Amino acid sequence: MVQHSATSVVTIDRFIIEEERLHPEATGELSGVLYDIALAAKMIASKVRRAGLADILGSADLQNVQGELQQKLDVFANETIIKALDHGGRLCAMASEEEPDIIHIPEGFRCGKYALLFDPLDGSSNIDVNVPVGTIFSVVRKITRGTRGEMEDMLQPGRRQVAAGYVIYGSSTMLVYTTGQGVHGFTLDPSIGEFLLSHPNIRIPNEGRYLSVNDSYEQHWDDPVKALMRRYRGLDGERKAMNVRYVGSLVADFHRNLLGGGIFCYPPNRKSPKGKLRLLYEANPLAFICEQAGGAATDGAGRILDIQPTELHQRVPLYMGSKSDVDIARQMISGTPALIGA
Ligand code: FDP
Numbered sequence: 001m002v003q004h005s006a007t008s009v010v011t012i013d014r015f016i017i018e019e020e021r022l023h024p025e026a027t028g029e030l031s032g033v034l035y036d037i038a039l040a041a042k043m044i045a046s047k048v049r050r051a052g053l054a055d056i057l058g059s060a061d062l063q064n065v066q067g068e069l070q071q072k073l074d075v076f077a078n079e080t081i082i083k084a085l086d087h088g089g090r091l092c093a094m095a096s097e098e099e100p101d102i103i104h105i106p107e108g109f110r111c112g113k114y115a116l117l118f119d120p121l122d123g124s125s126n127i128d129v130n131v132p133v134g135t136i137f138s139v140v141r142k143i144t145r146g147t148r149g150e151m152e153d154m155l156q157p158g159r160r161q162v163a164a165g166y167v168i169y170g171s172s173t174m175l176v177y178t179t180g181q182g183v184h185g186f187t188l189d190p191s192i193g194e195f196l197l198s199h200p201n202i203r204i205p206n207e208g209r210y211l212s213v214n215d216s217y218e219q220h221w222d223d224p225v226k227a228l229m230r231r232y233r234g235l236d237g238e239r240k241a242m243n244v245r246y247v248g249s250l251v252a253d254f255h256r257n258l259l260g261g262g263i264f265c266y267p268p269n270r271k272s273p274k275g276k277l278r279l280l281y282e283a284n285p286l287a288f289i290c291e292q293a294g295g296a297a298t299d300g301a302g303r304i305l306d307i308q309p310t311e312l313h314q315r316v317p318l319y320m321g322s323k324s325d326v327d328i329a330r331q332m333i334s335g336t337p338a339l340i341g342a
Contacts (some may be wrong), residue, residue: 093149
């Protein structure tokens with residue numbers, strides 16, 4: 001890992017290029033993908049910042065100069081990412097939580113050796129009440145032989161990711177990512193429009209303080225899940241009680257737990273037997289980050305990153321965060337004792 005002193009000002013572009021230099025075989029294509037994502041993140045951040053103004057700026061803001069109606073933010077975020085990345089010659093295809101099928105690179109643009117999967121605006125039901133939302137992304141290598149990306153390129157287990165990250169549009173905008181060399185966080189300085197390294201080499205505590213779960217599903221949980229939640233709350237006398245914190249915006253809940261230690265749980269319930277969260281756009285990228293920071297992620301049976309996806313919008317139960325807390329989840333839900341992860 002590149003070392004920087006506490007006082008050096010490191011932009012995300014400088015950091016990406018210094019990481020690339022550690023790999024003499026690198027062609028710069030992955031760096032290009034990351035630059036483009038950082039650019040899209042700045043464009044989305046500037047729009048999110050103005051979200052609450054739509055009502056008072058009224059129709060002027062709701063209609064653009066061509067007279068088109070203003071787009072919803074999640075649609076804007078989706079299109080911004082696609083437009084920022086479809087022409088660079090580094091991607092063979094994309095997949096988005098907002099789109100039913102693979103997004104192909106338009107005719108006339110070169111196809112590259114990576115595929116991008118993303119959730120453009122996670123937690124979007126929170127926008128109207130000014131709660132943080134986020135963007136999540138995952139990059140895998142193309143594995144098929146043709147020029148254009150295919151479904152097989154998208155349906156790879158999470159352990160094959162070469163990069164993953166998220167952007168949180170909170171009290172400040174942060175971009176946190178990994179390329180498998182630790183997890184690094186950058187805060188957007190709006191006065192200069194640059195992401196600056198603010199959280200190098202993030203590590204998640206082994207045991208967590210926070211429990212993030214939507215309790216309103218308790219009546220629909222199976223008994224092992226109910227017992228697990230009692231454990232985390234300190235009600236069975238086996239563990240110190242955790243503090244419950246649930247924003248209901250995955251990126252915000254994950255970010256807090258990553259920095260402070262904790263576990264995010266979205267268990268299956270009788271109404272949603274696979275939970276709610278998407279394997280390819282949410283669970284895989286955040287699980288990769290979590291493991292790189294020293295944490296773990298399971299669906300209750302095995303490691304999230306080992307699941308072979310079968311469809312683009314597959315859902316998966318998720319327990320993710322501090323390693324020892326995630327291991328308790330796996331033990332109590334699957335009934336097996338050994339530790340997961342390396
Ligand atoms: P949202 O529906 O607002 O987009 O995956 C989507 C997500 O939010 C996550 O960000 C969040 O953690 C989860 O759903 C919240 O779901 P519940 O309301 O069922 O708890």
